[in-house]
Amino acid sequence: MWFPLETIVAWAKRKGFVYSWSDIYGGLANAWDYGPYGVQLKKNIQDLRWQTFVQERSDMIGMDAQILMHPKTWEASGHTENFDDPLIDDKNTGERFRADQIIEEKIEVDKLSLEDVKKYGAENLVPESRTFEQMHDFIVNEIPKNPSSKKLAEWTEVRKFEMMFYTYQGVVHDAENKIWLRPETAQGMFVNFRNVLDTTRMRVPFGIAQVGKAFRNEITPGNFLFRTREFEQMEIEYFVENDTEIGMQAFEEWKEESMRWRKDIIGFKAENLKFREHEKDELAFYSKGTFDVEYHYPRGWGELQGVAYRTDYDLTQHQNTSGQNMQYSDPQTGKRYIPHVIEPSFGLSRTVLAAMIDAYEEEKYTDQNGKEATRIVARFNKHIAPIKFAILPLIKKDEKQVEIAETLFKKLSKKYMCEYDDGGAIGKRYRRQDEIGTPFCITIDHQSCDDGTVTIRHRDSMEQERVKLEEVENFMG
Ligand code: ATP
DSSP: OOOOHHHHHHHHHHTTSEEETTGGGTOOTTOEEEOHHHHHHHHHHHHHHHIIIIITOTTEEEOOOOSBOOHHHHHHHTHHHHOEEEEEEETTTTEEEEHHHHHHHHHHHHTOOHHHHHTTTOSSSOGGGSOHHHHHHHHHHHOOBOTTTOSBOOBOOOEEEEOOOEEESSSOOSGGGEEEBOSOSHHHHHHTHHHHHHHSOOOSSEEEEEEEEEEOOOSSOBTTTTBOSEEEEEEEEEEEOSOHHHHHHHHHHHHHHHHHIIIIISOOOGGGEEEEEOOGGGSOTTOSEEEEEEEEETTEEEEEEEEEEOTTHHHHHHHHHHOOOOOEEOTTTOOEEOOEEEEEEEEHHHHHHHHHHHHEEEEEEEOTTSOEEEEEEEOOOTTTOSOSEEEEESOTTOHHHHHHHHHHHHHHTTTSOEEEOOOSOHHHHHHHHHHHTOSEEEEEOHHHHHHSEEEEEETTTOOEEEEEGGGGGGGGO
16 A cells, blocks of 8 residues: 655654754755654664674674765865765756756656657667766756756756855865765775774775764755755765775665565565666666665655665775875785775665655554444554554553553653554544554553553554563563
């Protein structure tokens, strides 16, 4: 069952997962803040990524670099030269679009063939390899109407758009003090490659993981958390011997591990996930392969994560730009080389979006009066659910019930996010918890005062069972 993105956005805002950015000042389209349940969902996803790929692996290590990195970093990575997108404006409405994106959408929606596209001089279906003129010709001829207003457009030329945000360091605002906000976290790990080697016992193959904010001045942010100008990434740089066979094997392993994590650990539905291999002409010249893990968003398949085999390009670039030696010396063989790198780049913000889409359901059921009713239930995997246990004293004026409930809250909340709710009819309290995806509701009633048992109610089946107070915790497994 598919729900439109608008339904997900409305629910996420209503329930405090996500708020409009700077809401009291009118907000800004396509910018968002995380509310209490959203931040917890994000933290759980982030923690599970860290647990799976850093804590549980002896070949991985974590670090945290600054958002404002040395300006030379972006020279070495090629961002100051290449990090720009082709954009086109509709003069009639003043709206701006990414030329490559509207072309891609047109090709997909109208199922245009290679022959149709070749008319405009492009060699293939990949927008990145077209010139600005070719893109302009295509848009003027094939997309005469503005994609959002659906009215006839008056297109400008296609122009380059710088995607990196910048600021100035210190009091003087001149070119020398210009400093960029990182558009990806990856470079923090490359520039610290030597530090990690020198200060730890890590030996190739090994990887570094990081999580943090990245900033891109996207021309067309949109689709809720899918494309925003400020977002979070959870990237990994995994270094292997400079041998393509070994590299390809590690690349395959990271592809599989990325998918396994999404299906088995954070519990996304298998039918909403697939790989998309990048075509040869989509690849940068140094890359030996790239796969995207794609998710089935309400508007169709789109990237959730990239896994790229980047050879020794990044470390070589930093060696050349900084003059520092980036070679690894194998202690066993004595061989010296610049390692190859596999980069699994998990988008945290997009994973939060996908988690909400994956979980949201409107379910029909028969209530206790035999009437047909509908409930909204967020079927988050219990490990990413923002709240694990709701603790519900049946009668809030019953001192004994309250005492048991408060003691239980104190105990469980040492390990898990719990919510204490004593307001309103019990059925309503269950519905509230269903909507935010709490897997277990624990009700304390008069019997609890007599025999130390409570009712545990399961979110998905709505079944209830009576268990001993001490056993409640076991449900988190
Ligand atoms: P896209 O083609 O969708 O712009 P990309 O290929 O530029 O994405 P990468 O540079 O590979 O993305 O970044 C790695 C991950 O970071 C992506 O898979 C995505 O999850 C996330 N990401 C990139 N840009 C954004 C953004 N503007 N908003 C939210 N997440 C983003």
